[in-house]
Amino acid sequence: MMHKHAILLVALMGCVAPVSSFAAKVGDPAAPLAIKLWIKDSPVDVRDGKHIYVLEFWAAANPASRASIFNLSKLQKKYEDKDVIVLGISDEPTNTVLNYVKMVDNQIQYSIAVDDEDKTTSSYMGAYGQNRFPYAFIVGKDGKVLWHGPLAGLDPALDEITAGRFDLQKIMKLDAARAEVDEYLTLARAGNPKAGELGRKLLAARTNDVAQLCSFAFRIATDRQNTNRDLALAGEALDRAEKLAPAKTTQMVLTRGVVLFESGKQAEGLALARQALDLAKSESEKAFVNTNLRVMEKRKNAEEKKGDQGPIKTNAPLEKVSTSSNAMIHPNP
Numbered sequence: 001m002m003h004k005h006a007i008l009l010v011a012l013m014g015c016v017a018p019v020s021s022f023a024a025k026v027g028d029p030a031a032p033l034a035i036k037l038w039i040k041d042s043p044v045d046v047r048d049g050k051h052i053y054v055l056e057f058w059a060a061a062n063p064a065s066r067a068s069i070f071n072l073s074k075l076q077k078k079y080e081d082k083d084v085i086v087l088g089i090s091d092e093p094t095n096t097v098l099n100y101v102k103m104v105d106n107q108i109q110y111s112i113a114v115d116d117e118d119k120t121t122s123s124y125m126g127a128y129g130q131n132r133f134p135y136a137f138i139v140g141k142d143g144k145v146l147w148h149g150p151l152a153g154l155d156p157a158l159d160e161i162t163a164g165r166f167d168l169q170k171i172m173k174l175d176a177a178r179a180e181v182d183e184y185l186t187l188a189r190a191g192n193p194k195a196g197e198l199g200r201k202l203l204a205a206r207t208n209d210v211a212q213l214c215s216f217a218f219r220i221a222t223d224r225q226n227t228n229r230d231l232a233l234a235g236e237a238l239d240r241a242e243k244l245a246p247a248k249t250t251q252m253v254l255t256r257g258v259v260l261f262e263s264g265k266q267a268e269g270l271a272l273a274r275q276a277l278d279l280a281k282s283e284s285e286k287a288f289v290n291t292n293l294r295v296m297e298k299r300k301n302a303e304e305k306k307g308d309q310g311p312i313k314t315n316a317p318l319e320k321v322s323t324s325s326n327a328m329i330h331p332n333p
Helices: 004-014 063-067 069-082 094-107 119-126 151-162 168-189 194-205 210-221 231-244 250-262 266-279 283-306
Strands: 035-040 052-058 084-090 111-115 135-139 145-149
Touching (some): 035 094, 052 069, 052 119, 052 151, 069 094, 069 151, 094 111, 135 151, 145 168, 151 283, 168 194, 194 210, 194 231, 210 231, 231 250, 250 266, 250 283, 266 283
Parallel strands (some): 052 084, 084 111
Antiparallel strands (some): 035 111, 135 145
16 A cells, blocks of 8 residues: 555655646756845755755745745744755746735745756756746755655655655656657647547556546646547546545545546535545645645636626635636636
8 A cells, every 4th residue: 555645655755737848857966056136044965965945936926825834834843954045036027026025924934046047947947847936846965855845744755855755766757758748738728539548458457546646637627728638538537546545535536526627516526525625634635635735726706706606615724825827726725
């Protein structure tokens, strides 16, 4: 049975944007930082061999980025005695970042820097095919990129890395599997007839892997910009996962809820998402489910308001969830 952190990492590594093919991958040497201005704390070298670096790419104008400050500060405090340094990097104009940091300075308990003409952002976000903020990378003491993904996955990843349980080879396989799904989604978005064949191949390759089947279904369902989503394929992947699993998991129940919601069965989907929240054990799992649940509720509320109907009830804390952008269902966690 997979460790609970490993299951969450599978899910989170699926929650990324399909943006063409990747030039860089997990396990590659980290690119040097190109920084215009260090706003909080002293300059660092991510390849110094002494620390584990968390590089968070954010934007002051992005609500999800602003909402992440509290959790990133907690994360820095939690791992500060384990040689972890958290660094937030923004590619916005210097004055924009300076003014925002000045306003919330006492809340930010980690390093902040301004990118030099998008050079660092391109070396990480661009090279790894990402375009949604906030997004994070972990660079190990060996100077290699060990992990990248939405912020909800940082704590479990750091826990495994600092405890010596991190399996780079496993994460590299997950990253490769994610890249395959990226290719499929890119073809599907373009209406390429090869997408159907590739989708069936990816389903067959994941036949005996519950986590990967759920991740595949989740990626399909949450690619809302894709007018050619194959929700039937997502449902088939979940059917296979449910036959394999001895009991319901948070990932499985949430994904089924998302697929139903995206299929037009919003009430049923929300009910399952709330069940997934009850099943969630760790704080990371709860945050992941909460993000999706909040977005589903906001979308349903928006549709009901158009019809002069009252808002639905929510049990997901608003302050912890993005109110814009596009990562889980598809704002940006």
